[in-house]
Structures are given as C-alpha cells and as structure tokens.
Amino acid sequence: MPLDQSFVGRSYPPTAPYEVGREKIREFADAIGDASPAYRDPAVARALGYSDVIAPPTFAIILTMAASRQITHDPALGIDYSRVVHGEQKFSYVRPIQADDRLQVVARVEAIRSVGGNDIVTSSQQVSTVSGEPVVTALATLVVRGPEA
Amino acid sequence: MIRLGEIEVGQELPAQTLPIERASMVRYAGASGDFNPIHWSEEFATSVGLPNVIAHGMLTMAVAGRLVTDWTGDPGAVLDFGVRFTRPVIVEYGHQTQIELTGKVRSVDIESSSATIDITAKVADQTVLAQARMTVRLHP
Numbered sequence: 001m002p003l004d005q006s007f008v009g010r011s012y013p014p015t016a017p018y019e020v021g022r023e024k025i026r027e028f029a030d031a032i033g034d035a036s037p038a039y040r041d042p043a044v045a046r047a048l049g050y051s052d053v054i055a056p057p058t059f060a061i062i063l064t065m066a067a068s069r070q071i072t073h074d075p076a077l078g079i080d081y082s083r084v085v086h087g088e089q090k091f092s093y094v095r096p097i098q099a100d101d102r103l104q105v106v107a108r109v110e111a112i113r114s115v116g117g118n119d120i121v122t123s124s125q126q127v128s129t130v131s132g133e134p135v136v137t138a139l140a141t142l143v144v145r146g147p148e149a
Numbered sequence: 150m151i152r153l154g155e156i157e158v159g160q161e162l163p164a165q166t167l168p169i170e171r172a173s174m175v176r177y178a179g180a181s182g183d184f185n186p187i188h189w190s191e192e193f194a195t196s197v198g199l200p201n202v203i204a205h206g207m208l209t210m211a212v213a214g215r216l217v218t219d220w221t222g223d224p225g226a227v228l229d230f231g232v233r234f235t236r237p238v239i240v241e242y243g244h245q246t247q248i249e250l251t252g253k254v255r256s257v258d259i260e261s262s263s264a265t266i267d268i269t270a271k272v273a274d275q276t277v278l279a280q281a282r283m284t285v286r287l288h289p
Contacts, residue, residue, distance in 0.1 A: 031180035032211035033167065036224050045225075054225040057218070057283075058211040062181055065207075082197050085187075086206035090231030096224070139231075145198070 002114045011108040012070040020101040025055045054096040064125035064138040067105035088141035094134050102130045117146030150222040153287040162220050162252035167212045168245040177208045203237035213270045216250040217283045229284040236277045
C-alpha cells in the first residue's frame with residue numbers, strides 16, 4: 001500500500017540537544033579515513049579561522065539521520081525500514097559543525113512519491129544551535145523498495 | 150591552499166582511489182550510529198533481496214568529498230554537497246572495494262568567491278554516484 005500523502009509537510013519536534021565533542025569528531029574522521037588535521041588539532045583549525053576543531057562535512061548525518069528516525073520509524077507512516085536504501089543526500093552549510101556546538105534538529109517530510117512499486121520519501125533536517133543559529137540543512141531521499149515482483 | 154584565481158572551469162582535480170572493506174563499514178556504523186544490518190550482515194542483506202552487504206551510501210559520500218577537501222585544504226569551507234546513490238557499492242568479504250574518484254571544476258563564481266566541482270565516483274569502471282557535486286568557498 002502506498003504511503004500516506006498527508007504526511008507531506010509534517011514537522012517533528014526539535015531533537016534533544018546534541019553536544020559535539022572533539023573525540024566524536026576524531027572518531028568519525030577516522031571512520032571515513034580522512035586524515036585532515038582540521039578535525040583533530042585545534043591550532044590547525046584556528047589557523048583556518050575556526051574557534052575549535054571542525055567536523056567533516058558529512059558528520060551532520062549523525063544528527064540528521066537520528067532526527068529522521070522520527071519519520072522513518074513513525075508507526076503511523078509505516079515505513080518498512082528493512083527495505084530502505086539511501087537514494088539521495090544533500091547538505092547546505094552555513095558554517096561547519098565544530099567541537100562544543102550544542103545542536104538540535106527539526107525534521108520535516110518534504111515529499112512522498114511512488115515510482116515503479118517503490119516509495120520514495122524526501123525529508124529535510126534543519127540543524128541549528130540550541131540558541132537558534134542555523135548551521136546546516138540536510139535533504140535526504142530514501143527509497144523504500146517494494147516487494148520483489 | 151588552492152585560491153580562486155588559480156583555478157579555471159574544466160580543470161581536473163588530482164584523482165584518488167580510496168578503499169572500502171568490511172572493517173571500514175563496521176567502523177563507520179559505530180561512528181555514525183547507522184547500524185542497518187544491510188551494511189554488515191550478509192544473511193540479512195541477501196534476505197531482503199540485496200546481492201551482498203553494501204557500503205553505507207554516506208560512507209561513499211564521505212570518501213567522495215575528500216577528493217575536493219583534500220585538494221582545497223579547508224574542509225570547513227564547503228557550502229553545498231550533494232549526491233545521488235545510483236548503484237550499491239558491494240563489498241565482498243576479504244576484499245577491498247576501490248572507489249575511483251575524479252573531479253572537474255564545473256563553475257567558478259568570482260562574486261561569491263566559490264567554485265563548484267563535479268565528482269565522479271566509480272567502482273570497477275561503473276559510476277556509483279550521480280550529480281555528485283560540491284561547492285566550496287575559496288580565497289580570492
């Protein structure tokens with residue numbers, strides 16, 4: 001059964017604050033194999049004009065994917081997460097995430113389409129500091145693969 | 150550091166080939182919090198109709214972005230980064246899957262001191278990303 005179109009436009013409550021730590025940034029940078037010292041050495045980050053170590057561009061996914069679980073695991077929407085694959089991902093940055101940021105995320109359902117037996121769900125996640133400064137916006141498209149013919 | 154005045158449309162970035170193996174995916178799952186078993190359990194992946202475990206799309210995206218941020222030297226100067234995942238990156242047990250990355254300057258915008266790079270990511274000569282594009286701010 002196709003997903004309920006009435007979810008388009010629905011926003012979910014802001015997530016609990018996420019505190020960005022230097023060691024989490026380092027762990028993520030190690031996991032993607034990115035050796036840039038800007039993620040690890042505050043002096044290097046400061047020389048680039050940042051106040052503390054910065055996070056890799058895709059670090060935001062930690063927060064945005066967690067926030068989008070409100071959508072993907074909303075029983076009322078009923079997505080079968082075992083059939084979800086990632087279709088598309090975009091980030092628009094105001095500034096890099098950096099250590100010591102306290103961030104929250106608002107997730108919103110942007111579009112629901114049905115194409116060739118698959119459901120395609122596009123959602124946005126606005127990441128801002130807890131005091132309301134915008135940091136990065138993500139746009140994620142997930143494909144819920146239909147049953148095999 | 151690359152400066153805006155030093156680059157031109159059509160210019161190619163230094164190519165890179167970066168490996169993904171099963172251990173990378175376990176590590177990425179832990180670091181990112183994405184524990185979807187299609188990325189680490191062969192049994193689960195095949196039971197939902199996938200050919201084998203597939204790399205996290207976000208790991209491929211992160212690896213692809215390095216082509217540009219390694220080149221500019223400032224990974225904090227990214228304004229936009231987007232990709233479409235067009236083909237799953239299958240990672241066989243005991244093997245490294247090589248992601249072959251090339252990039253080309255698509256446009257240069259003097260007014261906003263930024264440049265947009267088209268990224269091509271291939272595995273075994275087949276593209277795995279489409280519309281992979283990063284816009285970065287550069288010093289004049």
